[in-house]
Every structure is written in structure tokens, then in C-alpha cells.
Amino acid sequence: MISFSVDLLKKQDIDIQGEEPPSFLDVGNSEMISFRDNVRYKLHISLVSGGVLIKGCVNSGYEGVCGRCLEHFKGEFGTSELCLFYENVCGAELDISEDVRAALVVEIPMNCICGENCLGLCPRCGCNLNREQCSCEDTDDGNNPWSELNKLKL
Ligand SMILES: [Zn+2]
Ligand SMILES: [Zn+2]
Structure with missing residues (x-):
């Protein structure tokens, strides 16, 4: 779970970083792509007028089968431009796991190839x-x- 203390945020900006197990992604493994790496995140949380702003990066790795050459390979995915905004934050603790997860899932490559220059199979x-x-x-x-x-x- 990725969360932070709202009470603490009222006093100062918060930097959090850490790792979550691969299951955090909640995406099923298939023959073509599987997820066995931890999810890594590094976030800066600040109070701005009107709400809470969270910026940072989140990434993980995958093992895939190249769509061109059918070789197994490892790749990375994620974003260094994660940006979340929350209005009307209440409660002592804010759980942002689901939003961070959603932001990471959209970065999973649709086109699974081992490299841009892969020549594929004859x-x-x-x-x-x-x-x-x-x-x-x-x-x-x-x-x-x-x-x-x-x-x-x-
Ligand atoms: Zn390839
Ligand atoms: Zn040939």
C-alpha cells in the first residue's frame, strides 16, 4: 500500500519512496508477458491551493516474448511524470495505491518487442x-x- 499522513502534510512536504511486490500491479501474467519485478516509486507530495499535488515516478519491469523474433527478453516500463491531484482531502491517512497502480498499468507496452531495431524472423x-x-x-x-x-x- 502506498499512503501518507495528511496531518504531516499540513506541516511540510512529504517525500516517499519504496517498493511494492509484483502483485501490486494486479495484472495477470500471460505467455507473452509476465510481471515478476517489484514496483518502485518515488513521490513528492505537497499541499497546494485547492488540494494535494503528487508528482514523481513509478516503474517496474516485465519479461516478455518479442512479437517479432519470439525471443524472451526483459523490459522496463513506467513514468517519471506521474501527476496526481486530490481535492478535499480528509482523514488522517490518504491511500493513493489505486491511482498509482492505474498510472503504471497504462505504461505497460502494448507492442511487446525486444528492441526498436529487432530484425525479427525471416x-x-x-x-x-x-x-x-x-x-x-x-x-x-x-x-x-x-x-x-x-x-x-x-
Ligand atoms: Zn525481437
Ligand atoms: Zn531466411
């Missing part, structure tokens, strides 16, 4: 082009009798 022979170079491309242009036909269609 669509013909299936070899991993990040690690090896197949000869499929060579046969594609030049001596391929069908290349002339393709030009006609265009």
Missing part, C-alpha cells in the same frame, strides 16, 4: 535475423524468374 526460413543471416534475401532479387512478373502487376 518470413521464409524462420531463422532469427538478429543472430544469423540467411540466404533468402539473395535469391529474392536478381535471378528470381518471378521478379519480372511482379513488376508487371504493379
Whole structure:
């Protein structure tokens, strides 16, 4: 749980940082992506006119299967621009877990790839082009009798 003392905030700004277990994310693991890293956060909480302002960063890691080359890899996700605002704060303690969680969940990559430069698999022979170079491309242009036909269609 991520929370802070409202009473203390009335006297001074509060800096909190810490870690929560992976279950904090409350996102199911799948074959394509799983979450086993702690959630790390660092927040600055201050009283501003009209409410409570919270800024900071929250991040975690994941293990994924690359959508291009099908290799397992580890990645990070999160934001350093977390910004939450609460009006009319009452009570001695404010629990912001759910809002921090929501802000982190939207940062989970939709497109799971090991890197921007991942070359993926050869669509013909299936070899991993990040690690090896197949000869499929060579046969594609030049001596391929069908290349002339393709030009006609265009
Ligand atoms: Zn990849
Ligand atoms: Zn190939």
C-alpha cells in the first residue's frame, strides 16, 4: 500500500519512496508477458491551493516474448511524470495505491518487442535475423524468374 499522513502534510512536504511486490500491479501474467519485478516509486507530495499535488515516478519491469523474433527478453516500463491531484482531502491517512497502480498499468507496452531495431524472423526460413543471416534475401532479387512478373502487376 502506498499512503501518507495528511496531518504531516499540513506541516511540510512529504517525500516517499519504496517498493511494492509484483502483485501490486494486479495484472495477470500471460505467455507473452509476465510481471515478476517489484514496483518502485518515488513521490513528492505537497499541499497546494485547492488540494494535494503528487508528482514523481513509478516503474517496474516485465519479461516478455518479442512479437517479432519470439525471443524472451526483459523490459522496463513506467513514468517519471506521474501527476496526481486530490481535492478535499480528509482523514488522517490518504491511500493513493489505486491511482498509482492505474498510472503504471497504462505504461505497460502494448507492442511487446525486444528492441526498436529487432530484425525479427525471416518470413521464409524462420531463422532469427538478429543472430544469423540467411540466404533468402539473395535469391529474392536478381535471378528470381518471378521478379519480372511482379513488376508487371504493379
Ligand atoms: Zn525481437
Ligand atoms: Zn531466411
